[in-house]
Amino acid sequence: MFDHYGKLLFIDLETTGVNPATDVITEIGIVEVSATGVERWSTLVNPERPLPLPVQRLTGISDAMVRHAPAFADVAPELLRRLEGALLIAHNARFDYGFLRHAFRRLGMTFRAETLCTVKLSRRLFPAEPKHNLDAIIARHGLHAAERHRALADADLLWQYWRKLERAVPAEAMHEAVRALLQKPALPAHLDADLLDDVPDGPGIYLFYGEHDVPLYIGRSSQLRARVMAHFASSRQSYKDAQLARQLRRIDWQETAGELGAALLEARLAHMLQPVHNLALLQDAQFCAWQLQPSPQGGLEPRLVCADDDDFDPDDGLYGLFQSPRKAQAALRGLAERDGLCPVLLGLEPGREAPPLPFTERSLHHCPACAGQGEQHGHGERLRAALRGMRLQPWPHAGAVAVIEAGTDGRQDIHVFDNWRHLGTARDEGGIWSLLEDAPARPAFDPETYRILSRVFAEGRFKVRPLTRSRAVRRQRGGTAQLAC
Known part of the structure; x- marks a missing residue:
């Protein structure tokens, strides 16, 4: 079933962090398997910024090692040549694929490829096993780990794993598992077939638009890409999803640090944009x-x-x-x-x-x-x-508060509330100041926000920081407004 791919390319990247939009690649390792044999290729990449200490400790890659390495722009032509026509096989493939796409995009280049995730492959072939991280796979299948958390060594582990599977798993079962993982949902005719490659995996909201950019539907998820794909999975498509698919012309999305930010943003945009398929719910409610x-x-x-x-x-x-x-x-x-x-x-x-x-x-x-x-x-x-x-809960604070939500990718959203009203979400101290001082009027009471925030206070999962307007002092430090609380 792999004949139509020019080659199988087992790839691993080391990076400065986990967010492909803000972090960059520091090392690339490739094991290229084709009809002509097996070829290995790797290179360090100068990130053009200091490496975080936790990354240096994990990978063993230091600032000195990458200081004179080529920049990504210098290795991009050779890398693109190797990637062309290949099936990319990686552990947590969306991670590596996302970093590659962002790196090429910064150079004004578009990169797309078919990817196969060995985490998902392991789960499908061995559903009874509790763990599917690379260390668990190494132990379970007796792989030889020359060096961990270096790109070429980890790419070679994936090639070892593939050869183990070819010997241990019946060919029909292996092909069926790979075929299922490579299968993509059929998108509506008016959408670009490669659109789903752009939808991020993390939390946020998504918006469906129809003709003349009329908002059709807004939804939220902790896994945006999986949720959007579910709308088009024909085996599970509901009547509403079928209607949406016929009317759909464009998809947009907005990432958040976590599920709280997604829920707040969905509530605000639903009232602001009044999407057609959310409207019935909004109109029926007269709280x-x-x-x-x-x-x-x-x-x-x-x-x-x-x-x-x-x-x-x-x-x-x-x-x-x-x-x-x-x-x-x-x-x-x-x-x-x-x-x-x-x-x-x-x-x-x-x-x-x-x-x-x-x-x-x-x-x-x-x-x-x-x-x-x-x-x-x-x-x-x-x-x-x-x-x-x-009885509805009285506001449990003396004034406004900031609820701090930290994402797994290092992003931080600061949600500002006063008397159960969501004043907005900031990314830094200056943004908090703007929300507290520059808001034109107090927002209307929103029952959904009240319910969301009631759960936040009851569960105690987030850091809540009091913000006292009367004690707010605006200071200029390097041009950034600071809020003293």
Whole structure:
């Protein structure tokens, strides 16, 4: 099945970090297998920046070793010649492929190739095994590791592994596993067949656009590429996915440091862009909550407050967060039945002497609270007690806070909130200052943001940093605004 490839090219890269958009290649190692034999090729690459100490410790590559090495621009022609027409085989192939594509792109060159990931191949051939990293594969298959974390040595390990598989795995099973991994989903006709190569693997949001650039759909995922591909997997395609595929003309995406940033960005853009296929969900929701206020009779009565009101504030004693007034009333009616509350005083039924809903006085066919016999206050307190478990959390901080989210690729997003409102996301101190001081107005209360942030505070997975506006001092240090908190 490999006859149509000119060669198999086992490749490994060493890099300055894990983000192909900001980090660069420091070493390339290739084992090239073709009809003419096996050829090995490697080179150090001058990153034109200091190597991080953790990278030097891991790889053994020092600044002195790469100082006089060729830059990537100098090795690009030879590398491209070797890559041309090959099936690239790498461990965590998306990592190496991403670095190659970004490196060529910086030179104004487009590079595309078919790739095969040996991590995925190992998982498919040996699903019962718990680990599939290179060290586990070395131990499991008895590979000879001359040197670890150097490009050519690791590429040679992959070639050893391939030869072990050819001897240990039946040819039909091997071919079927490789065929399944190389198979790509059929993209809609209007999209570039190579588009999926550009979609990143990490967290973020994606946007589908139709004719005239009309937003069709927004989604989020911790694995963008896999999620976008799932929309076009014919065996699992839903009716909505089929509709989207017919209408789709363009895909865009935005990376985030993690899932929190993706969720916040999705919520903001969904309201801003109103994508057609998200719109039904947005329009169906008319979020509201109950608020207790004094009644003319001296007790307490519930008032429905809409979440899109300018003064909607959980600090004002709000209960429940319902998708519609109808659902809010249904919940209140359920409390009345459970706790023996008067549906007339709750505003659920017109005033009459003997409301027919079950409550403690029902057997007497008479409600003292309805009859004005001094029971309104007691009824109001029972209502407050019944609602207590539904109360929205007051803002738990003295002022604005920054929630710091660090990604696995070294990216850091700083999400700024005040009173459950998301003011925006910054990348540095100057960005925090801008969000705190330059925002034109306080954003409207967003129920989805409230739910997201409630989970953040409850789980305690992120560092939360108080930001006090009155103590904010803008300093210029090398032209960068600093925030003193």
